[in-house]
Amino acid sequence: MRCTGELSRCGSVIQAETNKNERAGMSTDIAALYNVSMRKALLLSWLPCCVACLSMTSIVQTEEVVYRIGLQDAHAQMVSIHIDLPAAGIERLEVLLPAWRPGRYEILDTVGGVRDVRASDPHGESLSIKKTAKATWVIAPNGAEVVHLGYRIYANSIGDRTRHADSTHAFLSGSSVFMYSPSMRNAPVRVHIDHAPEGWEVATGLRLLGNGDYFAANYDVLVDSPLEIGLHDRYEFRVADTDYEIVIWPPGIELDSGRLERDFTKIIEAQAAVFGEVPCSRYVFLTHVGVGGGGTEHLNSTIMQTSASALEASFSNDDPYKGFLGLVAHEFFHTWNVKQLRPAGLHPYDYERENYTDLLWVAEGGTSYYGRLSLVRAGLTKEKSYIDSIGRAVNSERTLPGARVQSLAASSFDAWTKFNKRSADDVNSEVSFYSKGALACLLLDLEVRRRTENRASLDTVMRDMYERFPLGGPGYTTDDLVATLERHSSSSFRRFFDDCIEGTQTLALEAALMTAGLELWFKPGEKLGEEPDVKPEAEAGGEADSVSEEDTKSPSSSQKVALKASLGVRLRSAGGGAIVQSVFSDGPAYKAGILAGDEIITLNRRRLRSGRLDKRLERMQPGDLVTLHLLRRDELLEIEVSLAGKPDGSWSVKRVDEPTDSQKAVYADWLGHPWPAPKEKTESIKDPR
Ligand SMILES: [Zn+2]
Structure with missing residues (x-):
């Protein structure tokens, strides 16, 4: 057997x-x-x-390189690594630990947790090993056929999904754990696990060998296949030709496994329909519970972080569980978009330094777009809810000053130094390649449908790109993407890319949305608030709740909208106090010299409590002069500010009242559901929620 x-x-x-x-x-x-x-x-x-x-x-x-993982001190968060490197004929053997991990475009201090690096020959004789750079060592094999490289890793970084060990498990993401020799990067790899406590099991995308070891075709596969070793719950199911595992650490989390299997299956089928196949025969959904939020894509697995309450909500199908499904949909779509279909700048990975690409708005923004869209197509998100979310995304894109300063191409390229290095001035200087990238992909999808009378779509373009740019090839460039769009639509997209991808022009979604019978309009008098910047790669821990109060661009010259008083700041709550999180560069607070970090104590000599600014400003008019008392470090400041006026309302998207047959057809093909029957629509209007 x-x-x-x-x-x-x-x-x-x-x-x-x-x-x-x-x-x-x-x-x-x-x-x-x-x-x-x-x-x-x-x-x-x-x-x-x-x-x-x-x-x-x-x-x-x-030819293999053997990695031996020692877990005897996992309870103390210490993991031993021993690597056997074939060294026949090699006089100088360089080894290093990567400076970043695939899936997060940020230089990390991976080497900070490395201890006791040493090298020896097969007889146990020590070999000369010298550190030559931050994460690089050079070994003199001295004629040894095999060099044993040993070190220990302090594994206590679960928030960034790199390495973590304790008495219940060890999670090891290869690029933060396994050193390698650049000259042996293509050599096959065998992984052996030693001293695992009794009852511990292994979950990984790596292939299990007959002797209990694991096999990777090369180092790149090894580092893109994290290992979860320990006590966990595992649920297995099969969809079409692929076996799936949902692995949850720690064990014992109560959840509706039947619903998870059904919902995961719907997501898998909806996404596979875009590309016509799933590019692996086995896929593992690794899930850490109670350690923050977010996820990272890998070759044929993902590591996700969620809360116990989100999984428990699977019994009632409530919002926290739906949020988890959103993470699942995002990470799984990466199995095609970036793990197979990869921008030229991201292939091959350069583990020592940054890989630059101006296409993260497709790799991440496109994944965000399809993650949400696939939930609608799978019947897991209501169409109305999705359409409302488009309005909120447009509101952000047309509101934040940074969207007029940084292009999507620049945001992608500078991810290493800007997007993943957050600062209070980001709202004025940056745009998210996740959220605006998703909006750009929405526009491209509907625009291709508009120009081709729905004979082609972004689905067509993505599938074509996936087939023509396989992993292992050169990857695709912006010119390749433009050419593919133009071939399938028989029309030019160059101007759009110049203006909205390389440039900072506002995404003109009106005509594209109308193709599917959706109207983008400025809804007066109901502030929806800014959509949080949805970043599945966000750091764990979460940010303090914030309330926004910012300027909104004039909706249109033909639409008359009342103005309301604006200070031009975003606040966060800390101990009940109102702390300035960001100051918008086009608002009056910016001109008055209010800084991020200031605590606003009073407005017109009355205490300002967190979350009350919008309410207090409701009773004021643009042009009113207000007095603020601020606490900056230990100093009390008094500042006068002349309030600005901003349009009172927000961008919103709704279905048109009388759609054409063509609009209904695009809507149904795009969202995977027919245009709602009139009866259903009437009921939804009556529903005050
Ligand atoms: Zn992502």
Whole structure:
């Protein structure tokens, strides 16, 4: 029975690689994957599964790099790593630890937790090892055929989803744990786990070998396949040709596993329909509970963070659970968008320094767009709710000064130094490649449908790109994307890219939305508030609640809208006090010299409590002079500010009253549901909620 199981598992993995390699040319990709000759690659692609496994074993024995994970001190958050590096004929062996991890475009202090780095030969004799840079060491093998590199890792960084260990588990994301030699990056890898406490199990996208070790085709696969080792709950299911696992640490979280399986299946099917396939035969949803929020995509797995209450809400299908499904949908869509279809600048990964691309607005923004859209298509988000969310996103894009300062291309390129390094001035200088990128993809989707009378869409473009730019190739550029859009729409998109992607022009969504029977309008007198910047990659821990109070651009010259008094600040609450979080560069507070971090004590000599600013300003008029008392560090300041006026209302999206047949057809094809029948629409209007 055991042998059969191994063969079955092996067979499915080989099949997965075959699926992927069919897109790139099977033999060359297998050669690259396993670092073998073309002749061996052809043999591997031809031989029956069990024989192919034997061939793999012989390759592994001669060329592999072996990583041994020691968990004897996991309870003290210390993990031992021993690496066997083949060193025959090598006089100078350089090893290093990556400076960042795929999925988060930020230089990390990964080496800060490294302890006791040492090297020896197979006889245990110490070898010379010298640190030459922040995370680089050079070893003199001194004739040894194999070099043993050993060190310990302090694993206490669960918030950034890199490495964490305690008495219940060890979570290890490869780029923050495993050193490598650049000269052996393409060598096959075997992972052996030692001293795991009794009862601990392993969950990972890596392939399980017959001897209990794990196999990675090369270092890139190793670091894109995190390991969750320990006590956890595991739920397994199958959709089409792929096996799925939901793994939840810590164990014992109460949830409706039947609903999870049904809802995950709907998401998988809705997203697979865009591309026509799932590019792996096995996929693992790793989930950490109670350690923050967010997620990171990996090759055939993801690591997500959520709360116990969100999973418990699966019994009632309430909002916290729906929020978790949003994270699932975002991370799973990355399986195609960025893990396979990758911008040229992100391939291959340069683990020592930043990989620059001006296309994160597609890699992340496109994933945000399709994550939410797939929930609608899967029937897990109501159409009305999704349409309302478009209005809120437009409101942000047309409100924040930063959207007029930084382009989507620049936001993508500067992710390393700006987006992932938050500051109080971001609202004035930056735009989110997540939220505005998603809005740009919405516009492209509906614009392609408008220009082609719904014969093509962004789905068509993404699938075409996925098929023409397989992983292992050069990746796609902005010109490739423009050319693909133009080929499928028989029209030019260059002006749009110049103005709205390379430039900072407002996204003109009106005509595109109207194609699907949706009207973008400025809704007077009901402030919806700014949509939080949805960033699945956001740091754990969360930010303090904030209330926004900011200027809004004039909606249109033809629409008369009342103005209301504005101070031009965003506040956050701290101990009941109103702390200035951001000062908008086009508002009166900015001109008056109010700074982020100031605490507003009084407005017109009366105490200002957190969350009450909008209410207090309701009774005032643009042009009114107000007196503020601020606490800046230990100093009390008195500042007079002349209030500005801003349009009283917010951007909103609604279905038109009398859609054409064409609009109904686009709506149904885009959202996966028919235009609501008149009766349903009447009922929804009566519903005050
Ligand atoms: Zn993402």
